[in-house]
Amino acid sequence: MPPTNLPDINRTTGRRITCAVIGEGNILLNCLKKLKEANFDITHVFTNTSAVELYCDEISLLHSRRNANIEDILKEREIDYFLSISNPRILLESVLAIPRRFAINYHDSPLPSYAGVQATSWAILNGEKEHGISWHVVEAGIDTGDILQFRTVSIQKEDSALSLNLKCQEAALNSFTTLIKDLQNQNVKRKVQSKLGRSYYGLYAIPPNLGILSFEKSTSELYNLARALEFGNHDNALGSPKILSNTGEFFLVTNSLEGSSDTSIDRNVLTGTILEVLDDSVRVKTGDGSLWISLAQSDGGHLSTFNFKKHGLAEGKRLATQFAADTSEVVDIRKKENFWRRKLAKYDPTVFFRQRMNVVAGIIDVSDEPNIETTEIALPNYQNIYDIEASFVSFLGRTCCTSSVNVGILANKKDVPENINGIYVDVCPTIIEIDMNETVGKVVEKCKQGLWKHREAKTFLVDVFYRYPELRGRKQTPHHNIVIGEAFTSNNKRMYAQLLLHECNILLLFSRDKVQVLYNKRPGQDFRHIMDVLKHFPTFMTSIENSKNTPLSKVTLLSNFEIERLYKGQFERQENDTQLFDEVEKKALSFDTKTALMTSMTCLSYAEMLDCIYQFSNILEASA
Numbered sequence: 001m002p003p004t005n006l007p008d009i010n011r012t013t014g015r016r017i018t019c020a021v022i023g024e025g026n027i028l029l030n031c032l033k034k035l036k037e038a039n040f041d042i043t044h045v046f047t048n049t050s051a052v053e054l055y056c057d058e059i060s061l062l063h064s065r066r067n068a069n070i071e072d073i074l075k076e077r078e079i080d081y082f083l084s085i086s087n088p089r090i091l092l093e094s095v096l097a098i099p100r101r102f103a104i105n106y107h108d109s110p111l112p113s114y115a116g117v118q119a120t121s122w123a124i125l126n127g128e129k130e131h132g133i134s135w136h137v138v139e140a141g142i143d144t145g146d147i148l149q150f151r152t153v154s155i156q157k158e159d160s161a162l163s164l165n166l167k168c169q170e171a172a173l174n175s176f177t178t179l180i181k182d183l184q185n186q187n188v189k190r191k192v193q194s195k196l197g198r199s200y201y202g203l204y205a206i207p208p209n210l211g212i213l214s215f216e217k218s219t220s221e222l223y224n225l226a227r228a229l230e231f232g233n234h235d236n237a238l239g240s241p242k243i244l245s246n247t248g249e250f251f252l253v254t255n256s257l258e259g260s261s262d263t264s265i266d267r268n269v270l271t272g273t274i275l276e277v278l279d280d281s282v283r284v285k286t287g288d289g290s291l292w293i294s295l296a297q298s299d300g301g302h303l304s305t306f307n308f309k310k311h312g313l314a315e316g317k318r319l320a321t322q323f324a325a326d327t328s329e330v331v332d333i334r335k336k337e338n339f340w341r342r343k344l345a346k347y348d349p350t351v352f353f354r355q356r357m358n359v360v361a362g363i364i365d366v367s368d369e370p371n372i373e374t375t376e377i378a379l380p381n382y383q384n385i386y387d388i389e390a391s392f393v394s395f396l397g398r399t400c401c402t403s404s405v406n407v408g409i410l411a412n413k414k415d416v417p418e419n420i421n422g423i424y425v426d427v428c429p430t431i432i433e434i435d436m437n438e439t440v441g442k443v444v445e446k447c448k449q450g451l452w453k454h455r456e457a458k459t460f461l462v463d464v465f466y467r468y469p470e471l472r473g474r475k476q477t478p479h480h481n482i483v484i485g486e487a488f489t490s491n492n493k494r495m496y497a498q499l500l501l502h503e504c505n506i507l508l509l510f511s512r513d514k515v516q517v518l519y520n521k522r523p524g525q526d527f528r529h530i531m532d533v534l535k536h537f538p539t540f541m542t543s544i545e546n547s548k549n550t551p552l553s554k555v556t557l558l559s560n561f562e563i564e565r566l567y568k569g570q571f572e573r574q575e576n577d578t579q580l581f582d583e584v585e586k587k588a589l590s591f592d593t594k595t596a597l598m599t600s601m602t603c604l605s606y607a608e609m610l611d612c613i614y615q616f617s618n619i620l621e622a623s624a
Contacts, residue, residue, distance in 0.1 A: 016039060016040065016041040017040050017041065017080050017081070017183060017184065018040070018041040018042075018043055018077075018078060018079045018080050018081075019035065019040055019041070019042055019043065019079055019080060019081040019082065019083055019099075020042070020043050020044045020045070020046070020070075020074055020077075020079050020081075020082050020083070020098075020099075021035070021042060021044075021045050021046070021082075021083045021084075021085060022045070022046040022047070022066060022070070022082070022083070022084050022085070022087045022089065022091075023046075023047060023066075023083075023084060023085035023086045023087040023106075024047055024048060024049045024052075024066070024086050024087065024088070025049055025052075025086045026051070026169070027085060027086050027106070027169045027172060027173065028047060028049065028052055028085045028086055029049070029051055029052050029055055030173055031083070031085050031106075031173070031176055032045065032052065032055065032056075032061075033055075034173070034176060034177060034180060035083075035180065036059065038180045038181075038184065040180070042061055043062070043074070043077050043079055044061075044062045044063065044064065044073055044074060044077070045061055045062070045063040045064075046063070046064050046065070046066050046068055046070065047063060047065075047066055048065055048066045066087070066089055067089070070091075070095050070098070071094055071095060071098070074098050078100065079098065079099050079100065080099060080100050080101045081099050081101050081102065081103070081104055081183065082095065082096070082098055082099040082102075082103040082104070082138075083103070083104050083105075084103060084104065084105040084106070084138060085105075085106045086106060087105070088117075090142075091103065091138060093140055096138055096139070096140070102137050102138070103137070103138035104135060104136070104137060104138065104148065104179075105135070105136055105137075105138045105143070105145070106133070106134075106135055106172050106176075107119070107133065107134045107135075107136060107143050108120055108133055108165065108168040108169075108172070109123070109131065109132065109133070109134065109143075110130075110131060110132030110133070110134060110150065110152065111134040111136060111143055111147060111150075111193055112143075112144075112193045112194055112195075112196075112197055112198035112199075113197055113198065113199050114131075114199055114200075114201065115142060115143035115144070115198065115199065115200045115201075116142065116143065116200045116201040116202055116203070116205070117201060117202070117203050117205075117237075118161075118201060118205070118237070118238045119131075119201070120161050120164040120165050120168060121161045121207075121228040121229065121238055122201050122205075122228070123155065123164070124155060124159065124160070124161060124164060124224055124227055124228040125207065125208075125224050125225055125228040126224075127220065127221075127224055128155055129154070129155055130152055130153070130154055130155060131152070131153045131154075131155050131164065131167075131168070132150060132151055132152045132153055132168075132171070133150070133151050133153065133168045133171045133172045133175065134147050134149070134150050135147070135148045135149040135150075135172070135175060135176065135179050136148060136193075137190065142200070143200075144193060145193070146190035146191055146192055146193065147190070147191040147192075147193060148179055148182070148188060148189070148190060148191075149175040149176070149178055149179045149182075150175070150191075151171040151172075151174065151175045152171075153167045153168055153171050154167075157258075158227075159227065160227040160228075160230035160231075160232075161227070161228055161229065161230055161231050161236075161238075162230055162231050162232040162234065165231075165234075204331055204334050204335055205238075206239065206327040206330070206331065206334060207225065207228070207229060207238060207239045208225065208327075209323060209324065209325045209327070210239055210242075210325050210327060210330070210420060210423065210461075211225065211229055211239040211240055211241045211242050212241075212242045212243070212244060212250070212320070212323055212325060212420070212423075213225065213226065213241060213242065213243050213253065213293075213319075213320075213323075214320060214321055214322060214323040214324070215271045215272035215284055215285065215286050215287070215291075215319055215320070215321045216271045216272070216286075216287050216321045216322055217286065217287050218286060218287045218288045218289075219258050219259065219286045219287070219288055219289040219290065219291050220258070222256075222286055222291050223256055223257075223258050223291060225241060226241040226253050226256035226291075226293065227256060229241050230255070230256075231467070233469050234469070235467070235468055235469065236467040236468070237337070237467070239461075239463075239467075240252055240253070240463045240466060240467055241253035241256070241293075242298070242423065242463070243284075243293065243295070243319050243320065244319060244320035244323060245311055245312035245313060245317070245319060245320075246312040246317055246318055246319070247310075247311055247312040248422065249298075249311055249312070249422065250298045250422050250423050250462075251295045251296065251297065251298060251303065251311070251313075252295065252296045252297065252298055252300060252463060252466060253293045253294065253295065254294045254295065254296050254300075255281075255293070255294040256291060256292065256293050256294070257291070257292040258289070258291060258292075259283055259286075259289050259290030259291055259292060265285060265289070265290060269285050270285065270318060270321075271285050271286060271287055271321050272284060272285060272318045272319045272320060272321040273285045273316065273317070273318050273319075274313065274314065274315050274316065274317050274318070274319065275290055275315065276315060277305075277308060277313065277314065277315055279305060280294050280295055280296075280303060280305055281293060281294045281295070282295065282313060284319055295313065296466070298422075298423065298462045298463060299462050299463065299465040299466060299475045300463065300465050300466025300472060300475075301465075301475065323419070325417060325419060325420045326417050329415055329416070329417050330415070330416060330417075330420070332415070332458070333415065333416070333424070333458050333459060333460065336457040336458065336460065337460055337461070337464065339457050340428065340429075340457065340460040340464065341464060341468055341471065343428075343429050343430075343431055343454075344429060344464065344465075344471055344474060345470055345471065345474075346431060347406055347429040347431060347474075348404075348406050349406050349407070349408075349479075349480050349481035349482070350396055350400050350402060350404075350405050350406045350407060350481060350482060351400070351481050352399070352400060352529060352530050352533055353399075353400060353401065371520060371521045372518055372519075372520060372521070373518070373519055373520075373521045373527070374516065374517065374518050375516075375517050375531065376514050376515070376516050376517070377514060377515050377517065377534060377535060377537065377538065378513065378514050378538065379510075379512075379513055379514055379515060379537070379538050379541060380513075380538060380541050380542055380545070381512055381513045382512055382513075382541075383512065385486050385510050385511070385512065386448055386451065386452070387444070387448065388510045388512075388515075388541070389447075389448075389451055389484055389485075389486075389510055390444045390445070390447035390448035390451060391444055391447075391537075391540070391541050391544055392484060392508070392510070392515075392537060393405050393407065393432050393434075393447040393450075393451065393484075394434065394440060394443045394444050394447050394540075394544075394552060395536075395537050395540045395541075396482070397432075397434035397436070397443075397552065398436075398540070398552055398553070398555065398557070399533050399536070399557065401603065402434070403433060403434050403435065403436065404431060404432070404433055404434070405430075405431070405432045405434060405447075406429065406430070406431050407430050407432075407480070407481075407482045407483065407484055408427040408428065408429060408430065408479075408480035408482065408483035408484070408503065408504055409427065409428055409430050409451065409454060409455065409483065409484055409485060410426065410427060410428075410483065410484075410485030410486070411424065411425055411426050411427060411428045411458065411459035412455050412456075412458040412459060413426070413458070413459050415458065416459065423461055423462055423463070424459045424460065424461060424462065425459055425460060425461075425462050426459075426503060427479070427480055427483050427503045427504065428454060428457070428459060428460070429480070430450070430451065430454045432446075432447050432450040432451070433446075433450075434446075434447070434552065435552070436551065436552050436553040437551050437552075437553065438551065438552060439548060439549045439550060439551060439552070440543075440544050440547065440548060440550055440551070440552045440555050441544070441548030441549060443552045444544060477502055478502065478503055478504050478505055479503055479504075480503055480504040480505070481504065481505050481506065482504065482505070482506050482508065483503060483504040483506070483507045483508070484507075484508045484509075484510065485507075485508075485509055485510070486509065486510060486511070487509040487510060487511040487516060488509065505519060505520070506518070506519045506527070506530060507519070508534075515534075515537070517531070517534060536557040536558065539556070539557055539558060539559045539562070540555065540556075540557055542559075543555045543556050543557075581613070584596075584606070584609065584610060584613065585610060587606045588606040588607050588609070588610040591606050592605060592606055592607035593605050593606075593607065594606055596608075596609045597609050
């Protein structure tokens with residue numbers, strides 16, 4: 001309960017009500033505008049929404065990122081209320097103790113029903129006809145405090161999670177106006193939440209079957225599941241609806257519509273049978289009627305209708321029925337989705353210097369069958385495969401002259417049930433930061449820890465590329481340049497082929513004494529330069545063993561034999577030295593900004609290299 005003997009803060013005294021606000025999105029922006037119109041004194045705003053930050057700058061409101069230290073920022077300020085509006089951050093009790101009155105939260109459900117997150121989706125999925133919103137006092141428990149304002153919202157048959165969210169926001173804004181007046185007039189009526197009818201859906205709750213439609217169910221059940229997972233162009237942390245074809249492939253459902261009167265459907269037609277195909281949509285027989293669904297690739301990419309038959313999406317073909325997925329097995333994987341989301345947003349595959357990317361090859365080669373080339377490179381015998389992989393990541397940083405190595409690793413899918421294996425990626429992005437000035441021993445150890453951290457995160461759903469707008473369009477084929485992993489115990493060439501064709505340009509499989517290099521040989525793609533670089537990896541490994549305290553940038557990549565063979569007699573003056581200088585000078589005039597020389601520590605254009613030559617020449621002349 002609020003403390004007594006507080007100063008009068010009603011409108012008649014002329015004293016402004018003070019508040020701090022945390023949250024995200026358009027609803028936060030509109031609530032801030034209402035607070036300003038009502039002459040509230042907004043002391044600070046905590047948000048990551050750029051439009052809200054811009055508004056704060058325009059009207060000179062102090063603001064910080066949502067994850068800022070709230071206690072430190074507000075410790076010297078007196079605030080009456082702390083408002084949480086569309087805020088995913090859990091507020092600690094130390095934060096709840098800051099306001100002199102109490103903290104207030106907006107929740108998009110008719111509390112005590114649907115406490116937690118994604119309330120609108122769960123309401124649709126459960127077939128509710130009516131929903132609601134609540135403004136309530138924040139307590140230590142999640143969504144348990146007294147109700148201050150409440151509005152009901154109807155759920156129409158055509159509503160999706162997106163449209164119901166918009167309805168809830170409209171109801172929230174209308175009721176917020178009333179709440180502001182109640183606060184100003186000290187007329188707040190607190191209603192204790194009923195202990196009956198409470199339901200709760202946690203942050204990592206997973207929709208039935210991970211959203212995979214099983215067509216023995218009724219049309220309404222399937223339609224509710226599909227529209228409950230439709231978020232439009234907004235972040236969707238819950239999941240997406242999918243179907244499983246008779247070819248064993250999963251496809252996304254991007255839209256759905258209940259079939260019209262289905263009295264004409266033959267009773268002998270089995271559930272899951274495709275009744276019609278129209279453009280990118282199919283009509284499917286359900287347990288009691290039919291359902292229209294529009295389809296896309298599992299990563300959200302366009303699904304060509306030309307290939308529908310190839311994927312088992314033709315009239316008369318049957319989609320999955322009696323499908324059941326054990327979602328309890330993948331909760332831990334779900335918890336790591338934000339980790340992978342952040343990695344994917346930054347992932348930029350590392351390439352070897354002067355490597356030809358697969359643009360031309362992709363245009364020329366239209367074959368689905370990979371032309372696999374394989375070679376092996378002998379390595380010094382190591383006891384631990386992870387040490388070899390960490391050494392290789394360090395080697396990539398050294399040879400590619402980059403402080404950020406971005407490679408793919410084979411996903412850890414051992415906990416994924418076999419029948420849903422296909423909706424999780426086979427290769428995960430890894431980003432390892434490298435300091436060329438650190439000793440190679442420390443660099444290798446950090447690479448080992450980084451690889452371990454990524455492997456502990458296991459894998460993620462392919463549909464993240466569709467569910468998060470900032471990732472849409474980032475899934476390319478291939479998505480990776482280099483993929484590393486432990487050699488397979490079985491010689492499954494088909495698995496190799498799929499990885500090569502769909503996920504990467506080059507695959508390196510390590511064992512204790514060798515690395516197997518596999519790539520898909522395509523027209524217009526040249527791997528000779530890559531192989532020339534990779535053959536120096538064994539020497540690099542030997543150098544690490546002999547010089548762990550040497551900076552990475554100074555670790556040799558050449559054996560003594562190679563140095564003697566390559567540089568014997570190279571320091572004797574040659575007759576064509578002048579011609580060589582003339583050629584460099586010519587290049588500098590024609591391609592002044594293009595890269596001429598790159599090392600682990602330096603990158604010089606032709607113009608910069610020529611300038612260094614001049615400086616060195618001047619030094620030699622002065623010393624002579």
